[in-house]
Amino acid sequence: MRPISLYISILILLNCYGTSFGQSKETVQFSEELQELQTYFHIPGIAVLVEKNGKTVYEDYLGYANIENETKVDSTTLFPIASLTKIFSGVLIFKLAEEGKLSLNDPINNYLNKRSFNDSIQIKHILSHTSQGKIGKNFYYSYRFGALTPVIEKASGQSFQEFMSSQIFKPLNLKNTSLLKDSLQIAQHKLEIATPYIFDGNIKPGFIDFGYSTSAGIVSNLKDLLIFSNALDNNLLISEASKKTMLSTPSKHLPYGHGIFSQEFDGRKILWGYGQYDCYSSLLLKIPEENLTLILLANNNLMSDPARLIYGDIGTSLFALSFLKNYSYGLTQIPLLEKTETLYKSDFIDSFFIRKKFMAQALSESFLSRFDTVHINSSARFLEKVFEKFPDYLQYSDLNLLHNLSFLKDVSFYKEMGDFTMFDDKIIAISNKLLTQDKSNPYANMYLATFYDRKGNMSKARYHFEAIVNAKNFSPFWYTTEANTWLKEHK
Incomplete structure (x- = not known):
């Protein structure tokens, strides 16, 4: 395999070629930032489509569907979409x-073979991810x-x-969309999956997650997902x-509807869903009042x-923020990714969006610190800047911010760098705030x-x-396993 630095250089050249001619300022800037994010997150291939007022204003295929064979992503490339399947379901x-x-x-x-x-717990509670903890009251994204x-x-x-095919795939003529059962299906139907x-x-080469349910399992491409999205908009399905x-x-305070995220974001109603396998990721985002739709597909996770979208905030995704x-805020002149060396020299607009942007980059930097510890300092500097400009952090703190602060300590601990204590007081304060709201919150x-x-x-x-461990009405998850393990080791 060729050095990754060479592939990143090739990706940048491929992406820059022919993307700006005849495009709007918004699209040119979004395209440039998407390439920047592709490099930042080491993503081999991305497919992207933006629709505005019923017309495709941007469609592009960046990088490789297969690095070894130098096969580029194109309109025929299929991607497993993971939890975007939930919207179909x-x-x-x-x-x-x-x-x-x-x-x-x-x-x-009533519909299960055993109790x-x-x-x-009713169907609507499962459908809205409100079946855990206090039924119907709390959102916990759940298997x-x-x-x-x-x-x-x-x-x-x-x-x-059969029902998925008869009610959605066939009526909409989604020729490139199917539920992925096994590798034999790929060979028989010659599916060109990234x-x-x-x-x-x-x-490194990864693996495909096979099998399907209402939670995940669909494989598709941009064009078919756009057809589905428009059919939902135009009441062709329900x-x-x-x-x-x-x-x-x-x-009102919950971020999830019934099969799709439905979030108030700075006065905007945003509908969205994401997919995350170990080796694929996807995003569907819609702003109905502005007739805007974004579809993104990628062949790593x-x-x-990095955005911890499981907590229900689209504002943690740098892709969504770009x-x-x-396209919505009209802030094409503002860079998406800030540089730490100019962080304290540049103007910092006191706004909701800018705060979310800085916090999203801090969160991503903390994620990347597991691979390169230089990102610990970068994340910390972004957070310091946020806390300086927005000192009332308990007003906007949430699980994502708590995760960010805690993860910096985790990386320092596992990399044997000593105890990272910079934000200890905030970890305690934010945790207590969240536990006051819900004492059973397993993450907090x-x-x-x-x-x-x-x-x-x-x-x-x-x-x-x-x-x-003692929380009522929670299904076992990774946090249950870790809690039980600790308790057994500390009897």
């Missing part, structure tokens, strides 16, 4: 509701969404694959009333993973438990680990 649930074959208020246990959940697979099968009388890659300091419910959140900056408890464990305060560490 949400549509199927609402189609069945329209036909009277199920109700969103039905207990999900797997609390009897109070429970996959339990909607037997719901669809029992209500429709068909297999999930080669999967992993970045662990270097770009009624306007059903769509309104699908896009509505159970409570770094378009999604799109918003250029995990961050605080780990914090106290490394400080040698075993009693406080135990309290928060036990809070994770």
Whole structure:
């Protein structure tokens, strides 16, 4: 394999060629920033499409579908879209509701072979990721969404694959979209799927996740996803009333509707979904009031993973912020990525968007610090600047900020760099704020438990680990495993 630096140089040349002729200022700037992000996150190949007012204003294919063979990404390249499948599945649930074959208020246990959940958990709770903790009250993105697979099968009388095909794939003539079962399917149908890659300091060949459910499993391309997106917009799949419910959140403070994120962002209603496998990532973002749609597909996971989108804030994604900056805010003159060496020399506009931009870069820098510890200092400097300009951090702090602060300590710990104490007071304050809102929050408890464990305060560490293990109505997850392991080791 050729050195990665050579491939990055080739990517930049390929991306810059022929992308600006006849394009708007917004598109030219977005294209340049997308190339910058591709390099920053070491992504081999990206497919991108922007639609505005029903017209495609930008479509591009950047880099490689296969590095070894120097096969470029193009319009025929397919990508596994992971959790974007949830939006398709949400549509199927609402189609069945329209036909009277199920109700969103039905207990999900009615459709399962065994009683797997609390009897109070209804289909709508699984569909909106509000089934954990206090039912219907709290958002926790959960693999429970996959339990909607037997719901669809029992209500429709068909297999999930048959119903998906008959209700969405075939009516919309999505010739390049399918549920991916196994490698035999790829060979039989000659599917041109982008080669999967992993970045662990270097770009390496990865693997394809096979299998499908209501949670994930669709493979598709830009054009088919745009057809699906437009069909949803134009009520070709479900009624306007059903769509309104699908896009509505159970409570105003929650970021998720029913099968799709539905977030208020600085006065804008943003609908979005993301996909993240170990070796692929995807993003669908829509601003209905501005008739704007973005679709992004990539063949490693770094378009999604660094942003911690699982917590429900599109403002942590630098890809999304670039799109918003250029097409919605009209801030083409402002750079997307700041340089630490000019951080304290440049003007810093006190605005919601600029704060989100700096925090998103700080979060990404912390993610990249696992591969190069120089990013620890970069992340810390961005955070310092944010706290300086926006000192009321408890007003805007959330799980993403807590993750950022905690992760800097994690990397310092595992790299044996000593205890990173710069933001210790903020970790405690933010954790306590979040736990005041929901004492069972497993993420906040995990961050605080780990914090106290490394400080040698075993009693406080135990309290928060036990809070994770003893929390009612949560399915086992990585935090449950880690909490149980610690408790067993510290009897």
